[in-house]
Amino acid sequence: MRKHRPWRFCVAGCVLGGGLLGLAIVLGLHSDISLQAILTDPQQNPFLTAGLLLLFYMLKSLTIFFPLIILEMAAGYLFPAPMALVINFLGIWIALTIPYWIGRALGLRQISKLTRKYPKLQAILEKQSSHSVFLCFFLRVISCLPGDLVTMYLGATHTPFFQNLLGGALGILPGMILATFMGRSIQDPSSPAFWISAALSVALAVLSTALYYAYLKRQKGREDHI
Template sequence: MNRRDRALALLRLVPLAVMLGLIAAAAFFVRGLSVEDLLRASPQNPWLAAGFLLLLYALKSLSVVFPIPALYLAGGMLFPLPAALAVGAAGIAVCLSLPYWVGRWSAGSFSSALARRYPKVRALLELQRKNDFFFSFFVRVIGFLPCDVVSLYLGSSGLPFGSYLAGGLLGMLPGLFTVTLMGASIQDPSSPQFLISAAVTVLLSAASLFAAWRLRRRQPDAHPVRARSAALKDRAKKLKRDIPALFLALKDPKTPIRAKILAGVTVGYALSPIDLIPDFIPVLGYLDDVILLPALIALTVRAIPKEIWDQSRALAAEGGQNGKRTKWYFGVPVVLIWLALAWLIVKAVWL
């Protein structure tokens, strides 16, 4: 790689670095921010208020942690219902677009590299591209997947922007409509308008999931999708077999500090109880295991000297063949780290 290529590679990481910085800042400054705070900060002029809300949508899309329903509610309280829906739809378009292009610019080549190295990742990307509109619609309509993280992934995977945006908008419009309607009637939570909008929110979510399920079953490749899910599950299990070798490399005193940190993060993520996308979701449930985990493993292996990695893999394979188990107390630091993180989250949210 020449100097120009290295400079371009670093330049591609700038948007992602900015996004990570905004995530860290939001974790400290956005905590405790309420809809009332947004309303107090909003300008009195309707056009300026709309611009202010769109700016908040843009910041939300790059900060991940800020809840988008709070912006829906604020729109419903600031504007008449038609204007609130128009501003909300424009905000969703902004919210979907920015992280998509960050992923497309900063990590597009990385997804291609993973696809070349891992056949199952390539199969997943091909399946996604055959159903690009439905895929984008489905990940939005189920509602509980992290919106901005999914946008980063879909941008990095090369999903066509038009299909991505149309499917994403269609999947998020039911939530926009009902939550905005709740915001317009939030002054009286016992009013029929508020209660009906709350009930419709639940019904629309259930109906959207049912419609997506029916549409998926009617398509001729429904059975291959289930086969893909089984194949991805098997691939995820195979990937985790490299974790003992990473753990041995982590303990090796000759492993560089940077590689030790990466190995610790990879082992900690693989053993963590946190699943970014629940495994029961067909195909999507193994995205984190077949995209994020291979990425962490590949990044870590590149940082470990080849002779140490080869030795660690040989020792791990030898231990597995001989039936040896890693001593339980080697996992204590990982457990303690996750307990500490859980305590910090509880303290930040409830204490």
């Protein structure tokens, strides 16, 4: 029975996502609110705006190339900070759920074909024999790796879903918070809040890249001693 419980969680997530999509479509069809009106005055119908944004998170989860930071900044731009953080946290849950179960469905052989196109990611995955919360965190905190492909790999290798969810969320959270506040202050690019958020985002990206190269150097040193 335990083997089927994760799939029940996946079904529940799909139902929730489908419900949000259906709600956004129904509200859109029964309202005179245009996309321009949503962008200029999202508070006129915040539920429709939030539903559409979460729909974009779902669509993003089906791709590898679309940057997560754009949606995170969009939420910060459209909503007050507390609500934007809640929406982006739900978006993280979506981004860590859909690719994971796609990876489980496709299997390791198919996902390995995709990872070969990304030498940076392949270099780390080839050296990992254990799967833990720290690994899920480490793979997501490194901003130079394709996040959706990382999550697909974790699903394909049957990494426990809640390890993927917890570790991945912890890895994405710092960048998400900074992107949210950067989007919130983007209306005034000269404001200290914007420049502080942007500077910290760049520093986080540089730090994650440094961690990646330090990890590869450490792994190479271990191989040389064998």
